Amino acid sequence: MAGPRLLRTEAVVLRRHDLGETDRILTLFTAHHGKLRAVAKGIRRPTSKLGGHLELFTHSQILLARGRNLDVITQVDTLDPFIGLRENLWRASQAYCAAELIDRLTEDHAENQPLFRLLTSTFERVATCRRPDQAVRFFEVQALGLLGYRPEITRCVKCRGALEPDRTWFSVSDGGILCSSCRVSSPACRELSQNAVKVLRLYQSGDWETASRLRIGDDLAAELERVLRDYTQYVAETQLKSAAFVTSLREQGLIADR
Numbered sequence: 738m739a740g741p742r743l744l745r746t747e748a749v750v751l752r753r754h755d756l757g758e759t760d761r762i763l764t765l766f767t768a769h770h771g772k773l774r775a776v777a778k779g780i781r782r783p784t785s786k787l788g789g790h791l792e793l794f795t796h797s798q799i800l801l802a803r804g805r806n807l808d809v810i811t812q813v814d815t816l817d818p819f820i821g822l823r824e825n826l827w828r829a830s831q832a833y834c835a836a837e838l839i840d841r842l843t844e845d846h847a848e849n850q851p852l853f854r855l856l857t858s859t860f861e862r863v864a865t866c867r868r869p870d871q872a873v874r875f876f877e878v879q880a881l882g883l884l885g886y887r888p889e890i891t892r893c894v895k896c897r898g899a900l901e902p903d904r905t906w907f908s909v910s911d912g913g914i915l916c917s918s919c920r921v922s923s924p925a926c927r928e929l930s931q932n933a934v935k936v937l938r939l940y941q942s943g944d945w946e947t948a949s950r951l952r953i954g955d956d957l958a959a960e961l962e963r964v965l966r967d968y969t970q971y972v973a974e975t976q977l978k979s980a981a982f983v984t985s986l987r988e989q990g991l992i993a994d995r
């Protein structure tokens with residue numbers, strides 16, 4: 738009988754839930770095989786050699802045995818546990834937003850290495866940088882682009898005309914910014930401030946170095962969060978649990994972000 742097919746890849750844990758007495762099912766985003774679900778057998782036994790290695794958001798090198806239905810994790814080496822995500826509820830909640838976006842917007846087994854690299858660098862930033870919320874906004878803009886939903890923010894998404902410098906509107910159903918004449922036919926669009934447009938363009942340029950030095954006030958941060966959440970939820974065709982989670986933490990005063 739042929740042995741199981743083995744597969745070695747880098748992976749990040751997006752989601753996990755317990756199975757039976759001692760097992761756990763993990764949703765992984767991998768560098769070479771996209772998103773997949775795998776079982777970690779016996780991981781909840783105190784003696785398991787997998788124990789402690791497959792915490793949420795952890796970046797690891799894993800060895801998988803391909804199964805008929807589910808792959809089985811046979812070996813793990815932790816590359817980065819992103820300790821900062823575990824010690825701080827604000828950072829953890831922001832990492833959850835990035836993980837859920839990947840989980841909702843990617844197909845199983847669809848390789849997307851740039852997106853994998855973006856996710857690991859985002860977790861690194863969220864774990865350590867001054868503004869984890871902005872690291873996630875940057876991630877959202879970049880990830881939407883890598884997944885084929887790049888928002889049009891340089892010209893009017895409908896007529897392709899140049900934008901007036903003073904007033905612009907964002908339409909989630911059109912996937913971008915509208916000029917003042919086009920916005921009339923998209924009643925659901927929302928006005929977007931010039932500062933928000935500028936920050937989104939910087940995020941789209943991919944320059945985190947510059948972006949990380951911006952001083953973003955509360956109102957602008959709230960505006961960026963709202964427009965990107967609306968657009969992401971529109972694309973995902975569902976409400977995001979992570980967004981609701983962040984909102985509820987804020988309402989309970991459990992995180993004092995921004």
Ligand SMILES: [Zn+2]
Nearest residue numbers: 893896916919
């Ligand atoms: Zn237009």
